[in-house]
Amino acid sequence: MDYKEIISSCYCGDGSAKLEKALRLAQEYGSELSRQPKINFQIEEVRAAALSLDAHMTAMEMGKTCSHCAATPGGGCCSAYMGHENNDVLQLLMNILAGVKVQLVRNDGVECCFLAEKGCLLLFKPIFCLNYLCPRIQKESGAEELRLLEQKTAALLGAQSDLEQLLIRFLQQQTF
Numbered sequence: 302m303d304y305k306e307i308i309s310s311c312y313c314g315d316g317s318a319k320l321e322k323a324l325r326l327a328q329e330y331g332s333e334l335s336r337q338p339k340i341n342f343q344i345e346e347v348r349a350a351a352l353s354l355d356a357h358m359t360a361m362e363m364g365k366t367c368s369h370c371a372a373t374p375g376g377g378c379c380s381a382y383m384g385h386e387n388n389d390v391l392q393l394l395m396n397i398l399a400g401v402k403v404q405l406v407r408n409d410g411v412e413c414c415f416l417a418e419k420g421c422l423l424l425f426k427p428i429f430c431l432n433y434l435c436p437r438i439q440k441e442s443g444a445e446e447l448r449l450l451e452q453k454t455a456a457l458l459g460a461q462s463d464l465e466q467l468l469i470r471f472l473q474q475q476t477f
């Protein structure tokens with residue numbers, strides 16, 4: 302499959318269509334992908350960066366701020382639109398390869414289809430979700446906390462993008 306075809310088929314459709322395609326790719330190529338040392342190494346790099354960012358968010362008590370915000374009318378930012386538009390097949394495939402049981406947890410047209418009871422079920426989140434820094438979090442955090450947040454987010458985005466490129470290169474070598 303050529304680059305253009307991969308991009309056009311992996312970045313369109315709603316959350317359900319993207320997940321279906323990611324599951325199909327995992328079924329077809331999962332065992333071959335799991336034998337690729339570079340891909341395994343990069344998954345662990347992304348995992349480490351994601352866990353480091355999570356730990357910092359916990360230290361900033363972002364969970365508390367977000368739970369409070371999400372409980373207020375019209376609050377929260379994990380909308381159905383985000384779940385459908387900002388995810389893509391390769392990012393969902395990365396989660397599956399990392400051992401996350403990716404599934405649609407809701408289809409209420411209001412909240413993101415990957416927003417589970419205890420928060421986002423994805424270990425590797427869409428770029429837009431990672432980059433989003435709302436005014437409330439900015440207001441309630443210190444300058445050093447925000448600096449570290451930005452640094453850790455950038456490290457994760459870089460690692461995730463490297464993994465995406467490895468997956469694209471792998472798919473380019475396959476015949477569909």
Ligand code: SF4
Nearest residue numbers: 367370377378435437
């Ligand atoms: S990131 Fe901001 S808008 Fe989103 S839930 Fe947390 S506090 Fe609310």
Ligand code: SF4
Nearest residue numbers: 379383413416421430
């Ligand atoms: S952070 Fe997770 S639950 Fe929230 S919008 Fe992004 S993918 Fe959906």
